């Protein structure tokens with residue numbers, strides 16, 4: 001059946017599948033990324049951490065935060081449109097916080113608090129997007145490239161980023 005599809009039909013079918021199962025696009029990106037010949041990828045630059053292959057990760061202080069999405073640069077998770085649509089969109093995050101009765105959002109009194117609560121919600125959203133629903137003791141973290149986008153959107157005015165807190169699952 002698949003062999004009989006024209007390339008246009010195959011494209012439309014893939015879009016249809018992606019509309020029904022949005023997270024599948026991450027799997028498609030991972031497959032395309034894995035096929036990317038290494039020689040087509042630019043060499044590391046001086047400001048790129050040695051552990052990053054997507055070329056969008058910043059330097060991170062703590063070893064546990066040095067995690068790359070693992071994609072080729074053009075398929076980097078942090079560059080996907082979903083980042084703006086569901087990870088860093090304030091209304092989406094507000095709805096998630098309301099649904100979860102989020103104490104960080106409730107107790108926020110200034111921009112610093114609000115941005116911290118949005119970062120917290122955005123990381124939670126990111127883990128759900130990339131890894132699916134977390135199990136109780138599942139401590140998967142957010143790739144540094146995505147952390148960079150979230151911090152740029154919801155910065156701490158004092159540069160106070162607490163990082164991943166394993167004991168509380170996803171917490172920043």
Ligand SMILES: [Zn+2]
Pocket residue numbers: 051052053054055056057067068069070145
């Ligand atoms: Zn990276």
Ligand SMILES: [Zn+2]
Pocket residue numbers: 054055056057068069070071076077078143145146
């Ligand atoms: Zn990346």
